[in-house]
Amino acid sequence: MRFRAKIVDLACLNHFSRIINTIAKLAKTCILRLTVCKLYFILSDKVANGGASMWCELSQGNFFDEFQMEGVAAEHNEIYLELVPENLSRALKTSQSAKAVKMKLTNKHSPCLRVAVELPSLSSSSRIVTHDIPVGVIPRRMWNDFREPSVPDFDVSIYLPVLKTMKSVVERMKNLSNFIVIEANLSGEMNLKIETDLVSVTTHFKDLGNPPWASEDGCQSSAQGRDLESMTEACIDIKKLQQLLAGQQVNPTKALCNIVHKRIVHFILLHEEVSLQYFIPAIS
Amino acid sequence: MPLSAQPPASGERYALSASLDNARHLSSLLRAVHFQDHATCLATASGLRVTVEDAKCIQANAFIQAEIFQEFSVQEESVMFRISLSVLLDCLTIFGTSSLPGTSTALRMCYRGYGYPLMLFLEEGGVVTVCKINTQEPDELLDFDFCSTKVVNKIILQSEGLREAFAELDMTSEVLQITMSPDKPYFRLSTFGNAGSAHLDYPRDSDLMEAFHCSQTQTNRYKISLLKPSTKALALSCKVSIRTDAQGFLSLQYMIRNEDGQICFVEYYCCPDENITEAEL
Numbered sequence: 001m002r003f004r005a006k007i008v009d010l011a012c013l014n015h016f017s018r019i020i021n022t023i024a025k026l027a028k029t030c031i032l033r034l035t036v037c038k039l040y041f042i043l044s045d046k047v048a049n050g051g052a053s054m055w056c057e058l059s060q061g062n063f064f065d066e067f068q069m070e071g072v073a074a075e076h077n078e079i080y081l082e083l084v085p086e087n088l089s090r091a092l093k094t095s096q097s098a099k100a101v102k103m104k105l106t107n108k109h110s111p112c113l114r115v116a117v118e119l120p121s122l123s124s125s126s127r128i129v130t131h132d133i134p135v136g137v138i139p140r141r142m143w144n145d146f147r148e149p150s151v152p153d154f155d156v157s158i159y160l161p162v163l164k165t166m167k168s169v170v171e172r173m174k175n176l177s178n179f180i181v182i183e184a185n186l187s188g189e190m191n192l193k194i195e196t197d198l199v200s201v202t203t204h205f206k207d208l209g210n211p212p213w214a215s216e217d218g219c220q221s222s223a224q225g226r227d228l229e230s231m232t233e234a235c236i237d238i239k240k241l242q243q244l245l246a247g248q249q250v251n252p253t254k255a256l257c258n259i260v261h262k263r264i265v266h267f268i269l270l271h272e273e274v275s276l277q278y279f280i281p282a283i284s
Numbered sequence: 285m286p287l288s289a290q291p292p293a294s295g296e297r298y299a300l301s302a303s304l305d306n307a308r309h310l311s312s313l314l315r316a317v318h319f320q321d322h323a324t325c326l327a328t329a330s331g332l333r334v335t336v337e338d339a340k341c342i343q344a345n346a347f348i349q350a351e352i353f354q355e356f357s358v359q360e361e362s363v364m365f366r367i368s369l370s371v372l373l374d375c376l377t378i379f380g381t382s383s384l385p386g387t388s389t390a391l392r393m394c395y396r397g398y399g400y401p402l403m404l405f406l407e408e409g410g411v412v413t414v415c416k417i418n419t420q421e422p423d424e425l426l427d428f429d430f431c432s433t434k435v436v437n438k439i440i441l442q443s444e445g446l447r448e449a450f451a452e453l454d455m456t457s458e459v460l461q462i463t464m465s466p467d468k469p470y471f472r473l474s475t476f477g478n479a480g481s482a483h484l485d486y487p488r489d490s491d492l493m494e495a496f497h498c499s500q501t502q503t504n505r506y507k508i509s510l511l512k513p514s515t516k517a518l519a520l521s522c523k524v525s526i527r528t529d530a531q532g533f534l535s536l537q538y539m540i541r542n543e544d545g546q547i548c549f550v551e552y553y554c555c556p557d558e559n560i561t562e563a564e565l
Contacts, residue, residue: 168380
């Protein structure tokens with residue numbers, strides 16, 4: 001099992017740090033899955049913690065100048081590591097002006113992900129800051145726990161409004177209530193609602209557009225023949241939604257959400273070759 | 285848009301209905317009196333008064349004159365209700381508190397009458413928010429009976445002069461002592477804290493002093509914890525009028541200019557802490 005990678009380009013490095021920061025805001029610990037082409041950050045939260053899950057996928061070629069990895073076995077050429085993303089985020093904090101960042105899987109006393117940040121130096125000798133981040137190697141028999149969640153057979157799929165507006169609305173609503181109802185229809189309308197003994201607040205967004213999903217995945221079929229105006233709704237933990245909106249630094253070019261009536265809300269944030277999916281189960 | 289999201293037609297009977305192009309004009313003033321969760325609102329033809337009290341010793345009033353609103357109509361002589369100020373502020377600032385140039389939150393506010401909720405319709409960039417805030421039985425408000433004819437001493441200061449003083453107040457002191465006098469030291473703020481006493485004097489001919497009308501020497505103490513919340517209003521204001529009456533009641537009147545140059549007032553009344561005898565001076 002071997003892993004060694006290097007980022008040289010500053011723009012790639014900053015983009016990579018932003019993604020790690022986002023993940024650190026969403027998950028205390030997560031799984032880093034490495035394959036030949038891709039990196040995955042995976043969170044599958046226990047039901048007791050609210051059961052939110054995350055799936056973040058990036059192509060290594062868009063970030064890394066060197067990327068070598070050898071999995072546990074030739075036929076299973078992958079590595080699954082458990083780590084605290086906050087540690088990685090902190091290690092990358094010094095990298096804002098770095099010349100290069102090297103990452104390497106080491107096993108001196110215990111398995112570690114070594115992050116070596118090479119900083120610019122005025123003299124001929126280089127300055128290198130090294131962080132050893134403890135990781136847990138996930139044995140193969142447990143890999144099945146971290147499979148990609150299937151896109152749920154949603155009732156409505158809708159583009160999200162400007163995230164800054166949505167963040168501000170959700171933040172105020174969080175002061176007022178612990179739960180939020182998200183509802184949307186197939187005419188590009190979405191409402192955010194809270195209701196307590198003191199106050200009820202509804203924010204109406206319109207003209208958002210509904211993404212065209214290919215009919216081959218069968219999702220569209222369930223939507224066909226349905227009333228375009230009727231609302232599909234799910235009530236979720238407002239803190240989870242607020243975390244996603246406040247923590248995301250992905251600056252997505254596309255953001256959308258899929259709602260399974262009273263079951264789950266599935267958020268997808270896309271930025272070039274990065275995709276972040278976040279699942280928040282509904283509270284009945 | 286669902287029916288519920290449509291602002292009611294102006295023809296409908298509302299005890300109070302008002303609209304405002306920029307909800308920040310209201311929210312920033314309300315924030316200046318937000319030191320307790322609940323506020324009592326009184327709407328009359330002249331405008332809206334929002335009152336917050338604490339410990340039966342301090343009262344803060346924010347006045348938003350009818351002219352500030354684009355539309356302001358009250359069907360009865362006066363309309364009064366109590367409301368959670370924190371909730372009202374969260375609703376008014378639902379689209380954020382930052383003032384990006386060119387964007388403002390438009391507000392329409394309706395209240396059908398006793399027992400009904402206060403309805404807010406807010407709109408920014410095509411996004412509409414509807415809020416229904418439950419109202420409560422209004423409180424009996426304190427009557428400080430502070431009228432201008434009973435004022436003994438009055439000073440008008442530019443707020444920057446008081447801002448610095450309030451920012452540096454020794455919070456270990458239980459009281460703030462205010463001396464106003466036709467003779468030296470004219471206007472003195474004193475604190476008596478763990479590290480010793482501090483006195484701050486403003487000369488009568490200071491540039492900060494806009495007006496000085498003191499007819500007799502008065503020294504009164506006020507609980508610093510009660511006065512501290514008024515710093516929120518002080519921060520927004522351009523001028524402050526400091527007045528005391530014969531019993532030592534204090535009135536702090538803050539003149540606040542909003543982004544559009546309109547002028548509003550926030551007033552704080554505070555009871556004196558105790559009567560100090562001549563011997564203590």
